[in-house]
Amino acid sequence: MEVRIQREPFDLGAEANxxxxxxxxxxxxxxxxxxxxxxxxxxxxxxxIEHYPGMTERSVAKIAEEALNRWSxxxxxIIHRYGALKPDEMIMMVATSASHRAEAFQSADFLMDFLKSxxxxxxxxxxxxxxxxxxxxxxxEDALDRW
Amino acid sequence: MEVRIQREPFDLGAEANxxxxxxxxxxxxxxxxxxxxxxxxxxxxxxxIEHYPGMTERSVAKIAEEALNRWSxxxxxIIHRYGALKPDEMIMMVATSASHRAEAFQSADFLMDFLKSxxxxxxxxxxxxxxxxxxxxxxxEDALDRW
Amino acid sequence: MDVLYFAWMRERIGISxxxxxxxxxxxxxxxxxxxxxxxxxxxAFADMDSIRVAIDxxxxxxDAPLAGVREVAFFPPMTGG
Amino acid sequence: MDVLYFAWMRERIGISxxxxxxxxxxxxxxxxxxxxxxxxxxxAFADMDSIRVAIDxxxxxxDAPLAGVREVAFFPPMTGG
Numbered sequence: 001m002e003v004r005i006q007r008e009p010f011d012l013g014a015e016a017n018x019x020x021x022x023x024x025x026x027x028x029x030x031x032x033x034x035x036x037x038x039x040x041x042x043x044x045x046x047x048x049i050e051h052y053p054g055m056t057e058r059s060v061a062k063i064a065e066e067a068l069n070r071w072s073x074x075x076x077x078i079i080h081r082y083g084a085l086k087p088d089e090m091i092m093m094v095a096t097s098a099s100h101r102a103e104a105f106q107s108a109d110f111l112m113d114f115l116k117s118x119x120x121x122x123x124x125x126x127x128x129x130x131x132x133x134x135x136x137x138x139x140x141e142d143a144l145d146r147w
Numbered sequence: 148m149e150v151r152i153q154r155e156p157f158d159l160g161a162e163a164n165x166x167x168x169x170x171x172x173x174x175x176x177x178x179x180x181x182x183x184x185x186x187x188x189x190x191x192x193x194x195x196i197e198h199y200p201g202m203t204e205r206s207v208a209k210i211a212e213e214a215l216n217r218w219s220x221x222x223x224x225i226i227h228r229y230g231a232l233k234p235d236e237m238i239m240m241v242a243t244s245a246s247h248r249a250e251a252f253q254s255a256d257f258l259m260d261f262l263k264s265x266x267x268x269x270x271x272x273x274x275x276x277x278x279x280x281x282x283x284x285x286x287x288e289d290a291l292d293r294w
Numbered sequence: 295m296d297v298l299y300f301a302w303m304r305e306r307i308g309i310s311x312x313x314x315x316x317x318x319x320x321x322x323x324x325x326x327x328x329x330x331x332x333x334x335x336x337x338a339f340a341d342m343d344s345i346r347v348a349i350d351x352x353x354x355x356x357d358a359p360l361a362g363v364r365e366v367a368f369f370p371p372m373t374g375g
Numbered sequence: 376m377d378v379l380y381f382a383w384m385r386e387r388i389g390i391s392x393x394x395x396x397x398x399x400x401x402x403x404x405x406x407x408x409x410x411x412x413x414x415x416x417x418x419a420f421a422d423m424d425s426i427r428v429a430i431d432x433x434x435x436x437x438d439a440p441l442a443g444v445r446e447v448a449f450f451p452p453m454t455g456g
């Protein structure tokens with residue numbers, strides 16, 4: 001299990017390859033990556049991501065451990081950035097590995113739902129008419145009930 | 148939409164980065180990769196993958212189009228190898244992109260279920276006591292009913 | 295028409311493709327005809343539940359008609375992914 | 376104890392962290408105490424449904440006791456991922 005909370009960009013491809021290569025005896029890898037979407041009209045200057053140093057690392061590690069407990073996984077990797085990101089930059093990624101595809105899919109889906117609503121990150125859109133904090137969606141909170 | 152049926156290896160990381168970079172305005176990418184699992188005791192010499200040239204390309208393209216019809220996706224990429232593969236080699240990958248994570252996850256999951264049971268590939272394990280054709284699993288066929 | 299065999303169907307019958315002249319109206323009739331040829335065909339087609347068929351590269355069922363068909367393929371359930 | 380504010384809580388109150396001496400027994404009592412200080416606090420805490428609290432870096436609820444607590448953080452619902 002590996003958790004990285006960082007300001008710096010990461011290389012999705014390099015991480016995907018390194019993660020896959022260090023697995024052995026597993027048949028399935030699922031990778032999710034979240035990307036800064038521009039606003040309609042290309043008005044987004046930056047997506048500012050604030051977080052709670054200390055709590056972030058603890059809560060993300062706890063979410064990863066919960067996934068390892070629920071499914072029979074080879075490994076879990078979570079990288080999440082903070083700071084000011086431009087449109088099309090990668091915000092975060094998760095990777096899970098398992099013997100069978102269902103476990104790899106479900107655990108990655110689970111990780112995303114919990115990272116969305118239970119890890120202390122807050123997004124602020126800078127630029128455009130909607131400048132301001134991104135509001136949490138009711139459906140994201142509801143998604144937790146699936147698990 | 149891109150479908151590649153090939154004997155040659157592919158570079159998951161390079162494909163993941165190229166796929167992500169050619170998206171714009173999307174927020175979520177999901178990538179699945181399937182890897183040759185060794186048999187217990189390290190007895191697998193090779194996984195031989197046979198396919199039906201012509202029908203393979205058609206049926207995989209049809210599955211990809213079905214995903215594009217069902218979900219609001221940015222793009223779909225499917226790469227599937229055939230021939231003799233060694234343990235830990237990558238067999239295949241799918242990538243989907245969407246504005247929202249649920250669509251990216253569901254469509255990748257859907258693609259895998261249909262590639263598993265509706266694309267004309269057959270796996271044969273060479274080496275070890277179980278040498279022979281991999282049997283289709285009842286649960287893989289049942290998984291299609293989810294969609 | 296061309297008849298193709300894959301995976302253990304191909305191994306049991308011993309060839310991957312052959313030309314077949316047939317008056318069979320449906321796939322099922324073609325299977326019966328082939329099964330009567332030689333024991334290796336009979337063995338390959340013994341368990342119909344574990345055989346799938348494609349007509350002109352589209353999955354089909356055993357009652358599908360063969361009129362105008364150029365290519366029929368028999369194979370076990372697929373194991374892709 | 377240290378009290379931390381994030382996102383629009385931090386912006387409305389104007390600081391990200393402060394030391395607070397309090398006799399409050401629960402988080403809710405602390406919120407009431409802070410709200411009485413100045414209008415900016417009252418404004419920040421006005422809509423309790425859109426505020427979350429963490430005690431010593433674990434999510435908690437407003438009835439949680441404060442005895443022995445070193446760090447309380449207030450913030451809007453999280454938007455990670």
